[in-house]
Amino acid sequence: MPSTAGRFGPLISARLRDQRPTNHPFRKASVTSTDEPDLASIRADWVGRQFDRTDFDVGVDDMLGWAEACGETDPRFVDPDHPDFQAHPGFTSHLVSSRVLPEGFPKIRGRGIDGGKSVEVHQAVRAGDTLTGTATIAEVYDKTGRSGTMVFVVQRMEFTNQNGDSVATVDWKMIRNRTISGGDGES
Amino acid sequence: MRYDDVELGDDLPTEHPDISMEKITQFVVAANMNFPRFTDHDFARTEGLPGALVPGIMSQGLLAAMIHRWAPGCQVRTLDTVFRAPLVVGTTPTITGAVTDTDDDARTAELDLTVVGEDGRTAVLGTAIVAFAD
Numbered sequence: 001m002p003s004t005a006g007r008f009g010p011l012i013s014a015r016l017r018d019q020r021p022t023n024h025p026f027r028k029a030s031v032t033s034t035d036e037p038d039l040a041s042i043r044a045d046w047v048g049r050q051f052d053r054t055d056f057d058v059g060v061d062d063m064l065g066w067a068e069a070c071g072e073t074d075p076r077f078v079d080p081d082h083p084d085f086q087a088h089p090g091f092t093s094h095l096v097s098s099r100v101l102p103e104g105f106p107k108i109r110g111r112g113i114d115g116g117k118s119v120e121v122h123q124a125v126r127a128g129d130t131l132t133g134t135a136t137i138a139e140v141y142d143k144t145g146r147s148g149t150m151v152f153v154v155q156r157m158e159f160t161n162q163n164g165d166s167v168a169t170v171d172w173k174m175i176r177n178r179t180i181s182g183g184d185g186e187s
Numbered sequence: 188m189r190y191d192d193v194e195l196g197d198d199l200p201t202e203h204p205d206i207s208m209e210k211i212t213q214f215v216v217a218a219n220m221n222f223p224r225f226t227d228h229d230f231a232r233t234e235g236l237p238g239a240l241v242p243g244i245m246s247q248g249l250l251a252a253m254i255h256r257w258a259p260g261c262q263v264r265t266l267d268t269v270f271r272a273p274l275v276v277g278t279t280p281t282i283t284g285a286v287t288d289t290d291d292d293a294r295t296a297e298l299d300l301t302v303v304g305e306d307g308r309t310a311v312l313g314t315a316i317v318a319f320a321d
Contacts, residue, residue, distance in 0.1 A: 065217030070248030071204045074255040089263040090247035094218040116311075117244060118267035173269075 037106050039151065043140045051102035052135040056095045060127040063087045086124035092159050092168040093117045097135035100155065100174075105137075108151050108176045115152060115173030123167045125159075131167065133157045138171060151176040188258040190294045190319035199257045199284035199298070204249045206241050211276050214245045225276070238275040246274065246311040250300045253282055260320030264295065268313040278305045287314075294319050 037045075060080050067077040067088045075082045125131065138156035142149050152173055159168045208226065215221045220242060223230040228238045247268050254263055274280055281303045288297035295318045302311035 062217040062219075065213050066248060067252075069210045069214035069217060070245060070252045071202075071210075072248070072252040072255065074252075074259065076260075077255070088248055089251045090244055090266055093244045093247060094220060114243060114270055116267070116269040117247070118265065119247070120265045121263060 039140055039142055042106055042108075046102065046105060046137045047140060048136060048138075049102060050134055050136045052097040052099045052133075054095075054098050054133050054135075056131045056133060058087060058091075058125055058127060058129040058131060063091065063125075063127060066091055080127065084124070086126055089121050090117075090119050091125055092131070092133075092157070093119050093170050095131065095133055095157065095159070095170075097133060097155070097157060099135070101153070102137065108153065110151060110176030110178030113150075113175040113177050115175040117173070118171040120169040121167070122169070123161070123165055125161070125167050129167075130162045131159045132161075133159050149178055151178070188261075188319075189321050190289075190296070193286055193289055193296050193319075195286055195289060197286040199253060202249075202253050202256075202282050203279050204252070204282060206245075206249075206274065206276055206278065206280060208239070208276050211239070211241060211245070214248070215242065218242065218244065228276070237273055238277075241274040241276055241280075241310075243268065243270040243311065246270075246302045247313070249280075249282055249302065250284070250311075250313055250315070253284060254298065254315060254317055257284070258317060258319055262318045262320075264316045264318050266313065266315045268300075268311050270311055272304065272308045272310045274302060274304050274310040280304055280310065284315075 064078060064080065070088060072078050072088060076084045076086055077088050079085060134157070136156050137153065139152065139154040142151045152175055155172045155174060157170045158166065159170070161167050212226055215225050224234060224236065225239055225242055231239045247266050251263050251266060255261065283301045283303070284298045286296050287299050289295070295316050298315045298317060300313035300315060301309055304310050
């Protein structure tokens with residue numbers, strides 16, 4: 001499985017608190033970029049587009065290791081002999097597509113931050129399952145606050161098992177944090 | 188905890204989960220994310236971090252385990268987390284949950300969840316929807 005830590009590392013958010021001051025020297029350079037399409041056209045071109053399909057084998061050791069590491073005590077998750085033995089609810093959140101974003105997806109400027117993951121469980125994941133994850137761009141939007149604008153790109157992984165049953169949906173909010181461009185008194 | 192016993196505003200029993208290096212190592216192996224920023228304090232500091240960090244998705248797991256203890260046999264239907272601040276390996280976090288909504292037809296409850304570091308900062312905010320066994 002490829003590492004995505006460099007691009008949208010799960011813990012880059014560690015630096016979210018340290019917003020760049022408005023006079024940061026990097027800021028000016030970032031606001032002069034004019035080659036980025038607007039979000040409406042990115043949405044029109046990319047939202048809903050499926051861009052990756054990856055298979056994952058679910059092993060009992062990983063299911064157990066995950067649940068035990070998280071301090072789980074319910075035998076459904078930590079006893080492989082339990083009749084309802086299954087993966088922990090968030091288990092699919094670590095199964096990442098071979099590409100984070102589609103080939104040719106516009107480069108959105110700003111610092112990469114991991115905004116978090118949302119898992120929707122439709123059906124239990126069992127030992128020995130082969131899951132197929134299909135990745136789409138689910139949403140592209142921005143939010144503006146005191147410190148500037150953050151652009152959100154939501155990657156959605158839909159997982160089905162070997163029987164074709166839908167088992168989970170994982171949304172991954174990837175954030176580009178940037179300052180408001182233009183006309184804000186920057187000197 | 189049965190659905191009929193759940194009241195809006197109920198707090199889940201607060202927990203202080205074990206996030207020792209031993210646990211994090213076990214997790215990153217299972218999650219196929221064995222990167223030094225999670226397992227090596229010195230390396231993490233070279234990246235400007237306060238120390239090796241607990242993976243965000245492991246925080247989801249800590250919260251799910253707390254929910255399963257509160258309502259044995261329940262199914263966590265959704266788990267939505269926002270990663271706000273670093274949680275350093277080997278510290279003592281506090282995890283909390285509270286009931287914010289209930290649905291009598293579906294027999295589900297919605298929970299607000301937090302993971303707070305020992306420095307008092309909220310590391311993870313989350314919500315969950317839980318379906319009860321009975």
